[in-house]
Amino acid sequence: QKEVEQNSGPLSVPEGAIASLNCTYSDRVSQSFFWYRQYSGKSPELIMSIYSNGDKEDGRFTAQLNKASQYVSLLIRDSQPSDSATYLCAVRGSGTYKYIFGTGTRLKVLA
Amino acid sequence: SAVISQKPSRDICQRGTSLTIQCQVDSQVTMMFWYRQQPGQSLTLIATANQGSEATYESGFVIDKFPISRPNLTFSTLTVSNMSPEDSSIYLCSVFVGGASTEAFFGQGTRLTVV
Numbered sequence: 578q579k580e581v582e583q584n585s586g587p588l589s590v591p592e593g594a595i596a597s598l599n600c601t602y603s604d605r606v607s608q609s610f611f612w613y614r615q616y617s618g619k620s621p622e623l624i625m626s627i628y629s630n631g632d633k634e635d636g637r638f639t640a641q642l643n644k645a646s647q648y649v650s651l652l653i654r655d656s657q658p659s660d661s662a663t664y665l666c667a668v669r670g671s672g673t674y675k676y677i678f679g680t681g682t683r684l685k686v687l688a
Numbered sequence: 689s690a691v692i693s694q695k696p697s698r699d700i701c702q703r704g705t706s707l708t709i710q711c712q713v714d715s716q717v718t719m720m721f722w723y724r725q726q727p728g729q730s731l732t733l734i735a736t737a738n739q740g741s742e743a744t745y746e747s748g749f750v751i752d753k754f755p756i757s758r759p760n761l762t763f764s765t766l767t768v769s770n771m772s773p774e775d776s777s778i779y780l781c782s783v784f785v786g787g788a789s790t791e792a793f794f795g796q797g798t799r800l801t802v803v
Contacts, residue, residue: 609790620780620794621731623689665730669790674719675746676792678730 579604581668583679591687596653598682600666603647609669610642610649614662615681621665625651656686690715690785694795701771701802708767709798711781716761719784721792722754726777734779737764771802 580603590596598612609628613621627633627640627649639652649668653660663681670677691714701707711720720737735743735756743756758764768775781795 611791618799620778620797623791623793626791667792674721674736674784674790675733676721676731678732680730 579668579670579677581666581677581679583664583666583682585680586683587685588682589685589687590656592656592658594656594686596656596660596684596686598651598653598664598666598684600649600651600668600679601647602649602666602668602677604668604670604677605644605647606671607644607647607668608671610640611667611669611676612638612640612649612651613665613667613678614660615665616662624664653684656684658686658688660684661686689793690717690783692781692783692793692795694781694798696798697796698799699801701800703772703802705771706767706769707771707800708765709779709781709800711764711766711795713762713783715785717783717785718761720758720764721782722756722764722766723780723782723794724777725780725797731780734766737766768800771800773802776800776802 612625615621625640627642633640637654641650665681666679667676693712695710722734723731734749735745737758755767779798782792
């Protein structure tokens with residue numbers, strides 16, 4: 578059973594701090610990794626995709642991938658109350674279009 | 689990205705009835721997917737909707753319960769048949785947009801409550 582694991586949280590950080598969200602996956606041949614933000618009652622919104630080991634930055638967001646450790650993370654710098662949401666990690670394996678989603682980490686940014 | 693419109697946005701249905709959910713995309717897309725998100729849970733893939741052929745269902749989901757149509761490259765429907773309260777979920781369509789991209793974008797979802 579291919580799995581994607583996330584800590585459900587809530588992860589509480591003060592406004593302006595760095596929020597660090599983590600995800601591990603079981604399928605070693607996974608190729609593509611995605612972070613989605615989901616506000617309560619809304620659909621998931623793609624924040625970042627990452628395909629190669631290392632860091633990828635986009636504005637306040639940085640995705641980090643370590644395929645050897647089967648670990649992907651999302652850093653949110655200068656966290657804002659509007660960042661409060663559930664963050665879903667998704668993984669796509671090799672040779673498939675299917676995504677496997679983690680259960681999500683609920684982030685609370687405290688003003 | 690693309691504009692992905694789902695209808696209805698929500699519905700309350702009686703058990704034993706069926707509901708058809710529509711997904712319209714503003715551009716032609718090859719890959720279209722249907723997901724279920726049960727309360728407090730993550731997303732589970734129901735099926736991949738293929739234009740011109742039968743949908744491909746994931747383990748635990750069957751065509752009789754979740755028939756899917758994909759008449760063209762911009763539209764798909766998912767029917768939830770013979771509903772029970774356990775079918776109360778958010779149903780989401782998702783597409784890959786743009787050539788070889790495998791970044792998935794989601795419609796706004798259909799919140800279904802079965803009573």
